[in-house]
Amino acid sequence: MIKRIAGAIREFKVYVILAPIFVGLEVFLEVLTPYLMAQLLDKGINVPGGDMGQILKYGLLIAACALVSLIFGACCGVATSRASAGFARNLRHDMYHKVQEYSFANIDKFSTASIVTRLTSDVNNVQQALMTIVRVLVRCPLMMIFALFFCLRINGRITLIFLCAVPVLAVGLFILMTHAHPIFERVFKKYDRLNEVVEEDLRGIRVVKSFVREDFERNKFKTASNDIFHEFVTAERILSFNRPLMMVCMYTCQLLVYWLGAQIIVNSGGTEMTVGTLTSFMSYATQLLMSLMMLSHVFVMITMSKASAVRIDEILTEKGDIQNPADPVMEVKDGSVKFKNVNFGYGRTGDGRLCLTDINLDIASGQTIGIIGGTGSSKSTLVQLIPRLYDVTGGSIEVGGVDVRDYDMTVLRDAVSVVLQKNVLFSGTLKDNLRWGKEDATDEEMIHACQLAQAHDFISAMPEGYDTFIEQGGSNVSGGQKQRICIARALLKKPKILILDDSTSAVDTATDASIRRAFREEIPDTTKFIIAQRISSVQEADKIIVLENGQVNGFGTHDELLENNEIYREVFMSQQKGGGDFDGEQG
């Protein structure tokens, strides 16, 4: 998994290699500085009368080191940020492109929100992790090694103090981190819960207010909020020992170095150790122990970003389960549709419950087919099989005499236009939205499609007409207007088969009738599937399918079904007297 994700680095690999090299050089110079400083103190100042020449020599050396180290550091900074930004870009690119290959079944598996989170914050987490891996994970161990090396060169005995302190601190930090880490993981879940409470409260504010549940919600929130508080406090209390532990090690080292160092200096008369080197030991102690501390934090961070990596990987490894056939058919002959013993279940390979069983239908090109059925009778599922948005579990579906699985998918879906029940408009002008149906549509074509969908009149009435800006999700047009724009968009494809999945539910009956009339007169060769709740919407169809529990309960004309289908008759009776309903468009 790590390998797969790390693979996204691609053209930025060179930076990932360069950065540690720069870091290594920078660290070496940084560790060299205290050593040089010791020389300066010993040879320049701690000699009778002082030696300005030596002071200048070492002073300038230190300055030079700082300058070179600065350059390397900057280079490393450039390399890491290039690497991590590039990595994130490639990762987002890969994921997004992968999602484009998903079938409906794949999309159903992940919720929209979860895909968005994976593409945004999870990528961000992984990017941060890469940045720290490249920098800290190389920097800190190197710094510890170099620092120990110089310490050993100066004085082996005193270095022993460090060699004892490092494991003590390491074990201490490890214990603290392993205790605190699971709590932090829990805190994140609690945060999700908190956000969930706010989100649901906001969405359902009218429900909350009308049931007078404000206090109930307040308590719900307070519980979630206090939970976070308590978990956080527990975790941070554990972590609050972090710094004191570090300080204990640090100060102990310092005092021991002073005590032993002073004795060594005095006893050896400055041969084994000098005042200058004593001060450099202080710097090394800081470098050593701080590096260790940084490392412990980084390890925690990396384990945390692992969860993100797993979520990203799920996107990347999800198999788009509908693929183009090897030698695809590139033309759809006509709009005839044939269902042969079709079974379908949303579960993979049909092990789950079947939503559609044993469907056999034969529909000639150009017919209008109505579909009626109760809530949850799989009406939408049935039609979504035609453009191969899902693959059948058993049996086969033929469009224009060819199995849908043998077509090139673009060719098939261009020929079969679906207006989904839950349809979406995108932010952009109305024209932008219509062009989804046909990229190079002319104004005339667009107007014609809108006229068919009975959308032209209200569009023309808008101050900016076809250039009206549609807000995200089409929030600035009414439900009925949105549905008609969606129909026009689908019509622009000039499809051989047009499927309306309850697409006129918010359109008033009169307009609905006009749309159907326009279809009948203007696109007589197109096969039309119309799913509806109202009998009036399907009454004049050539054939009507009555679906019940995933099975075809009746298939025939209005009159035939009234005659011999109980369900149809019942639905008809319940709507009978009403020639229509009242939900018309204003004005």
Added chain:
Amino acid sequence: MANKDNMKKVPNMPPRDEKDVPNQFKDLGIEMPQGKSAASRRMRVNPTLRGGHGPGPRGGHRGPKMKMTDDIKALIKRLIWGYVVKPYFARIVLVILCIIASAVVSAASGIFLGKLIDGYIMPLATAVNPDFSGLFRAIMVMAGVFLLGIITEWLRQWLMITLGQGVLRDIRNSMFDHMQSLPIKYFDTHTYGKVMSHFTNDTDTLRQLISMTIPQTLSSMITIVVVFVSMVSQSFWLTLVVLAFVAFMLFVTGKIGGVSSKFFVKQQYSLAVVNGYIEEMISGQKVVKVFCHEETAKREFDECNDELWENATTANTLASVLMPILGNMGNFQYAVVAIAGGALAVAGAGITLGNIAAFLQLSRNFTMPVTQLSEQVNSVIMAMAGAGRVFQLLDAESEIDDGEVTLVNAVENADGTLAETDKRTNVWAWKCPNAAGGYDYTKLTGHVVLTDVDFGYTDERRVLHNINLFAEPGQKVAFVGATGAGKTTITNLINRFYDVQEGTITYDGIPVKNIKKADLRRSLGIVLQDVNLFTGTVRENIRYGKLDATDEEIIAAAKLANAHGFISMLPDGYDTVLSGDGSGLSQGQRQLLAIARCAVADPPVMILDEATSSIDTRTEALVQKGMDQLMQGRTTFVIAHRLSTVQNSDVIMVLENGRIIERGNHDELIEQKGKYYQLYTGNFEEVE
């Protein structure tokens, strides 16, 4: 400690309200550059640009302005004083004492090195018979000082935890508390994402401020003072050298920091564009598939992704270059101090080796907090913008409720008078305070009267004109009419989601504005077309209507709403956990649940606003039978566009353009041969 901070970041935050990100910069007087890519232009991120026209390219962009305006000062005062200092005063005093102690200890450690060299090592080295007992004592004293430092440091951390987290919790809770009291109007004018971002983005920046910036600023300032004094005590001249150097460093930081924050803003902007694009397109992914729009979607995404990449690279580069620059400037300063110190020592200016060694350590301790402090300025400004928005929410005006009439359960005495009771009696009464200081009881019958009501969501545009209507107790009143005719608005006036501009609404003879809102709403059960469910089991969701409902009551309500059948089919029946607003259920099933939720509340008056629109007609008939039974003798308001739903109502009001144009029962209206008749018979041509 940057990593510790990262750990606290919450990875699973829901996507931010992207539209707010640039807005947040706008608050700071930063103008947003417009993106180059087509897609980023398409995403109309800056709300101020909303108008009919697509946003044109904006002029040159300035760097962030970081001026402390009076507003920000007032904000700081309100936030720091109101939420931090006042409730946690004693704790803060302790924290400050701890910080001072820590600073003194770390300065002492530097000075001690000097003392050690000058006072012990040098004399001992020349002594014939070195006596280490003095050194030992000094080290023991130092050990004591260090111990104190460790304890105060630990204490400070310990205190800061509950302080930081406590403040955040307090802010969160008061935000949510206040939010619950806001009128519906607030939620109409503030999008859900925007309000949500107060709880995510804005509190996030506050967390940064409270748990990182403030303690660090405090400790930096105190350390600077303590270390400065110590440095002066070591050597005046060297202190001057350090000061000069620090000034230079601040200059460099300021320069690079300024440029970097400009790019940081740009990066945030393109991040918002990318996130917005992803959110919009992924939500419409099925439409993308249906239209074979994948290639275009990929191309557009790549465009904004690359733009983000470019900006992110620049912003990150500058930021990560700054770090080694500052670090190595410290080393550079080391060299300068060493040379200067050496020169002074050689010149015999009374500086000892110990002084220099101590000074080297101290100078480090001095520059570090200075640069830290300069880095904090940025995050303070950011956090203040967040705090400003939090207070905007807290300052939003609450729903005014000056009603005094409350709703109580009652028993009817033999003489026809009413008496209050704690039991659920199916008899309700309005309890009105009377002039004598006692209470009058009026029986709740569901007699609702609207007289000459005018209403508009804004003062300029009225959506209801001169509405007169009455619902007799026990009647079923239906509203029909086109979308936007004002049907839902009327019901929203009855339960006082909104208040009328003119006219009056009375409920059993009592003006609704005299009734306490909570009691008014409790008397009205409302089922809306858009169903909102909450995360939790099916049972809990139904129980929302009546918090103390027994399992039997819940099942009875579900049966009544015809929801029992499908609930039993769910994997865990009534204990099936619904999440994501009941995403596993169909719209029709959700509506059935909403009806059950309302039925369990057993309200005296019910409003059904397109409550069965997604339920097929056969099931609807069954639901209706159950509801009619429940509401026998009680007033019901029904809004529907289906004929079958309204046909058997006692009275039907036909609305058009905010006016009632026809009223009567089904037969009467058919008789009238008006609008109702036309719609009913499907005689469209005449209607058009």
